[in-house]
């Protein structure tokens with residue numbers, strides 16, 4: 001006998017370096033793009049629902065450009081062009097479900113992303129879209145305090161601020177000031193605060209747009225941080241980025257090619273009744 005009072009929906013809970021996602025196998029296209037923002041807002045709140053930083057609807061790409069395509073939404077229901085850690089999770093699941101081989105292309109709103117699963121290491125590498133709109137050394141006034149900031153779009157917009165002591169920053173406050181700064185309106189920006197430990201090692205804390213707070217990791221943020229730090233000659237073209245969840249993301253910047261590699265995990269498969277949650 002079913003414990004549910006109506007039709008149910010399976011979902012996969014996944015995490016990429018502490019950035020967590022609900023992934024729905026939407027090959028049958030039962031959930032339309034118009035409904036997806038409401039699913040994100042209903043399912044992503046912690047405590048009141050499943051809880052995640054974002055939600056991914058995974059489908060087969062029928063355009064001939066890639067093996068799979070996705071629809072990615074932040075926890076607040078906003079659609080984002082790209083998510084580095086989410087793309088690593090989606091790649092792993094597509095492979096596990098037999099939708100795509102270990103190496104495949106995935107279509108995102110930012111463009112086609114090349115992805116590769118390394119099962120023996122529980123890692124996934126994605127080649128992000130080339131960094132664009134890079135701007136170095138501009139001044140940002142954050143509530144009376146002036147900071148030197150940098151910008152790169154690695155699929156989604158990222159502002160990067162270099163600091164000496166990233167652990168003791170008030171990311172909730174400073175991050176929100178960057179995220180909503182007039183300079184980046186109307187799209188807004190994610191806010192990354194980095195500390196350069198050596199030419200191959202960075203510490204990173206990210207305030208994410210659409211989550212409206214600090215997450216344990218942000219893949220495109222790590223990529224933007226290394227792209228900016230390398231352009232400023234603060235680090236090499238290949239660097240290891242330790243995020244707030246203490247996981248390490250490997251970033252390689254080769255010309256306009258940017259690669260992101262790190263752990264991705266299928267945590268569990270679950271089932272819920274959409275109607276019971278108002279969906």
Ligand SMILES: N[C@@H](CCC[C@H](N)C(=O)O)C(=O)O
Nearest residue numbers: 080083084085156218219220
């Ligand atoms: N966590 C992500 C980025 C997700 C999108 C971002 N919050 C935005 O709206 O720009 C990553 O791993 O890249």
